[in-house]
Amino acid sequence: MPDPITQIIQLVTSTYFLEIVVFPGLISIAILGAFFTWFERKLTARVQLRIGPSYSSPAGGILQGFADIIKLLFKELIIPEGADRFFFIMSPVTALIIGAALLGLIPFAPGVQIANVEVGLPAFLAIVTLSPTLVLLAGWSANSKFPFIGGLRALFQQTAYEIPLWLSALGVVMITGTLNLTGIVQFQQNNGWLILPQALGALLFIVTSTAEMERLPFDLPEAESEIMMGWQAEYPGPLFMLVQGPAFIKLYAFAALFSTLYLGGYLGPAIIPPIVWFFLKTIVIIVAVMLFRSTFPRVRLDQLLRQGWTTLLTLSIVNIVIAYFIVVGVPAI
Amino acid sequence: MVSQGIPEETGYIIFLFAATLALVITLRLVISPRDPRPTPEKKAPFESGQIASGPGRTRFIIQYYPYILMFVVYDVIAMFLFAWALDLRALGASGTVPVLTFMVVALVPLAYALHLAGQRENW
Incomplete structure (x- = not known):
């Protein structure tokens, strides 16, 4: 019988644990998150003819994200008067757990997947559904006006994009006949990338998932220029860092899901290993979503609700019809 | 989970990382500022620089x-x-x-x- 210390060392160095903690898990996400925060600021600056962060290292401020993490980590923890302490602290923590659960479902390469669930696609979408509820809870618990308005906006916004998001993913399920994410990639290995037959679905998916990520043009819950970061307004430094973490994880997880569903995931010519293909595709999607931020103005809440329930829903039903005809064949008239 | 032959060096790197994390958390607890008697202004909710008025949980849209x-x-x-x-x-x-x-x-x-x-x- 091995002693407990040996058991702990065995657990910590097991492949399973390493996948969760190091790669593709939390540490690599934290480093990527710090890097992409810098990249997004630099990209937005270039679009707006500014310079962007440039002081924190010789190479154009590339360490800015890490500097921000250290700065935020050592700030004072102020919880506003009358706030519900439990929900105020637990909402970002729970959001981080939800983000980690999302990453566990993505097949990064053949065999590099934390949980190969048979119902991976609906599980991903169901887990991500929880996050607007957490936003509402965080906004309510702060006992302040701007966070509460932000939380309510998250709640209403969810009703607009949630159904088109599910229905755009439905087209992929109809064509592949599986809910397993690895199965969807294997289908694309034999039949080509799904972005060609599902172009409309891919467009709908990226629009609705941008709304799900609460990024511009759909960042109503945290609109800086309207309601001062919305539901994040009252969060002090360390907790603000915890709030920003899940936001990036969601961006990353949705980009990974998009490349899995429509761009063939880890598939690609064998010159480059599969995992590099996967990261290349994911990074392209992340950069595209970042460019949305500097391209589109923010929508109004009533416009978003109206368009979500009319245009997006109609287009996603059209997409289902297209997927149906792809599966059964166009009937001869 | 059974260990699948991870080399000893990897275990060492993970140990170093965990030690760094523990050091950062300890440092955060020791040197980050703490205010034993915060003023009411400090704990007041943010309202764009105005003095906060009325209930924080406002009306439903x-x-x-x-x-x-x-x-x-x-x-x-x-x-x-x-x-x-x-x-x-x-x-x-x-x-x-x-x-x-x-x-x-x-x-x-x-x-x-x-x-x-x-x-x-x-x-």
Whole structure:
């Protein structure tokens, strides 16, 4: 019988644990998150003819994200008067757990997947559904006006994009006949990338998932220029860092899901290993979503609700019809 | 989980990382600022520099409430379609016709609900 210390060392160095903690898990996400925060600021600056962060290292401020993490980590923890302490602290923590659960479902390469669930696609979408509820809870618990308005906006916004998001993913399920994410990639290995037959679905998916990520043009819950970061307004430094973490994880997880569903995931010519293909595709999607931020103005809440329930829903039903005809064949008239 | 032959160096790197993390957390607890007697201004909620007034949990935005009611119903209906989509090839027309009927029956009330939700004077 091995002693407990040996058991702990065995657990910590097991492949399973390493996948969760190091790669593709939390540490690599934290480093990527710090890097992409810098990249997004630099990209937005270039679009707006500014310079962007440039002081924190010789190479154009590339360490800015890490500097921000250290700065935020050592700030004072102020919880506003009358706030519900439990929900105020637990909402970002729970959001981080939800983000980690999302990453566990993505097949990064053949065999590099934390949980190969048979119902991976609906599980991903169901887990991500929880996050607007957490936003509402965080906004309510702060006992302040701007966070509460932000939380309510998250709640209403969810009703607009949630159904088109599910229905755009439905087209992929109809064509592949599986809910397993690895199965969807294997289908694309034999039949080509799904972005060609599902172009409309891919467009709908990226629009609705941008709304799900609460990024511009759909960042109503945290609109800086309207309601001062919305539901994040009252969060002090360390907790603000915890709030920003899940936001990036969601961006990353949705980009990974998009490349899995429509761009063939880890598939690609064998010159480059599969995992590099996967990261290349994911990074392209992340950069595209970042460019949305500097391209589109923010929508109004009533416009978003109206368009979500009319245009997006109609287009996603059209997409289902297209997927149906792809599966059964166009009937001869 | 059983160890699958990770080399000793990797274990060492992970140990170093955990030690760094523990050091950072300890440093955070020791050197980060703490205010034993915060002033009321410090703990007041943020209202763009104004002195905070009134309750923080303000009123519900009621004019979008119909969309939530619609969402509660139609989100579940969208879930049902996944069961149909999964076995689309095997089911054929015998499965598709009921689902199409179901969708048409579901979408007619949706159009009426959207019509009602657009009429602001009701709210």
